[in-house]
Amino acid sequence: MGQGRSRGGRGRGRRGGVAPLPEPGAPVLPVGEAALRGLREEGARRGGRFRGLRARGEADRADPPARRRGHHDALAGELLHLLADGRRHHLQRHRLPQRRPALEAGPDHLGGQLQAGPAETHRLRQKDRRRRRGKEFPYDHLVLAVGAQPNFFGIEGVEEHCLTMKGVADAERIRNRVIERFEDATLADGDVPDSSLTFAVIGGGSTGVETAAEIDALITDALAPDYPSIRRDRVKVILLTRGAEILPELDPALRRAARARLAARNVEVLTSAAAERVEAGRVVLKDGREIETENAIWTAGGRPNELLKTLDLPLTERDGVIVDEYLRVADRPGLWSLGDCAAIPNVLAGSEKERFVPPTAQAAVQQGYAAAENVLAALDGREEDLEPFEYRPMGQLVELGSEFAVNEVLGVRFSGLLAVLVWRATYLYKLESPRGKAAVAADWILGLFFRPAAAEIRRDD
Incomplete structure (x- = not known):
């Protein structure tokens, strides 16, 4: 696991090293992937240490999720292109860039599955496939962004x-x-x-x-x-x-x-x-x-990740994490939630039907930036500077x-x-990755001149 460093004159990281565990008492912030983007600039400027943990539920172990949508999501749209044209490097474009921006910005990025203890303990444990007990990470603030899974509404079969x-x-x-x-x-x-x-x-x-x-x-x-x-x-x-x-x-x-x-x-x-x-x-x-x-x-349809039911969190009737307009989980200091797994009040709602922010990709990105700013304000003790999240569909x-x-x-x-x-x-x-941009554009250009291949795609496992 590489050690990411900030841009503030200390280098861009080293290869082959092992990231040390945080000093006792040092602030450690596991953050969701969308929030990581919002934290990048501020984290690099401060030279602070943000430990990014990609928390995924059991259903998301192998695949990047296609977001539960009432509206269009670019990632899910590209997955549908994979259905039609079968080019396998679609698999790479949404995974590899996640670590690189984190290392360049300053946060550590750890991939894996997590187990959460009681909320009041402020601790997470990372599952380790080679050991019986994985590493334990304390945190001051935790942002839950564990996504959604299909909702079958109890329909038989x-x-x-x-x-x-x-x-x-x-x-x-x-x-x-x-x-x-x-x-x-x-x-x-x-x-x-x-x-x-x-x-x-x-x-x-x-x-x-x-x-x-x-x-x-x-x-x-x-x-x-x-x-x-x-x-x-x-x-x-x-x-x-x-x-x-x-x-x-x-x-x-x-x-x-x-x-x-x-x-x-x-x-x-x-x-x-x-x-x-x-x-x-x-x-x-x-x-x-x-x-x-x-x-x-x-x-x-979709529903919030089943993982949430194991975490002793306040949930709505549809199992979304209850948060306030600042994205803070109700009655859980230091805990925040965003994305498909959260029931986020829509402060600009014009009707009862719109009282929650829709679970879309563009909403999650906006929530990531808002959560990052609010977490930083909370760390600095600037509670008065917390900003309510206002969703503005593009x-x-x-x-x-x-x-x-x-x-x-x-x-x-x-x-x-x-x-x-x-x-x-x-x-x-x-797309964050320049290489990904070039690969996708090349796919589209080649598609103008060549017929898609009629071949099945089989995974090695």
């Missing part, structure tokens, strides 16, 4: 029979499932049930819409030319939403544009189609309709294939190829 769209591994599983169905149909000379070639995406939000569009892109652009024996009209992509419209968070004109694009891409949209249960070969809707499919994909971007998107940015609504260019420019801007 969803967890057993549905694929989910949460992270890189999920995108790979969906891609592999589609390719496997084409392989099976080819080996059987087409003698497979229609349910084998029907892909039902449950959830009409941005994740569901983009997932359906990318599955169709994989089928149309990559698989159909390589499997000519399978008639295209036998392969169906169906998008199910319980509401009257898809993308309810968007302007009606953009919703209509998105639905027209899906229709042009052979994606069937069924509205008012709430799932009652999911079986191995079908999805049964509450109105009695049945969708014959062996390939159901669940994108209809817009929504939803891509449907490589040539069409619907966007609403700062009140301006537009769709089509221009929207795609804006979406991709925004994504490149948000």
Whole structure:
């Protein structure tokens, strides 16, 4: 583990060294990844020591999470591109940069799983795979940002029979499932049930819409030319939403544009189609309709990480950590929370429906900066300088294939190829790593001239 140092004349860190444990009584701040970005400049200027611990729940052990979204999230959008084009270095772009900025800025960065003791002890223990007991870390302030996991709402059969769209591994599983169905149909000379070639995406939000569009892109652009024996009209992509419209968070004109694009891409949209249960070969809707499919994909919701229930924290009825407008956990001095796992009051809410900040990527980034400033103020004893968090949405971007998107940015609504260019420019801007920016841009340019590969992605483990 490398020792990160501040930029204040002491060097940029050393390779191969082992970071010493903090001096007794020295302030140690495990922080969430979003908060780390906000702490970077201040931590470097002060020459302070921030020990960054990436706390992840059991479900997030292997994969970077695709954020639970009511709106669009750039990382999740790129995971969907992985579904369609299968380039494996998508896996690297969101992991490697996390350590490097931390080392350059001054904080230590430790990857691993953590066990928390009672809140009043202000101690964490890092699990060590090679030892029975891992290292123990005291802290003055702890920022919880452990993310979310899929929410199945107690619907029978969803967890057993549905694929989910949460992270890189999920995108790979969906891609592999589609390719496997084409392989099976080819080996059987087409003698497979229609349910084998029907892909039902449950959830009409941005994740569901983009997932359906990318599955169709994989089928149309990559698989159909390589499997000519399978008639295209036998392969169906169906998008199910319980509401009257898809993308309810968007302007009606953009919703209509998105639905027209899906229709042009052979994606069937069924509205008012709430799932009652999911079986191995079908999805049964509450109105009695049945969708014959062996390939159901669940994108209809998320919930805070189950890890929170083990930490003796004040939680809402939906299991989000209760925090105040300053992101402080109720009745837990020195404890803060942000992101998908926190129920953050929306101080600018115009209605009861908007009383909590939505669990989106852009909200989490803003919370990271706010939490960093407030933690620093608390460390300095400047309680009067704590600032309430005010969420200010910048817009929504939803891509449907490589040539069409619907966007609403700062009140301006537009769709089509221009929207795609804006979406991709925004994504490149948000990437921290210059190498990642170059790799993504190269992917997109190559995609203009070459067909995506129709190959399964298998992990070594």
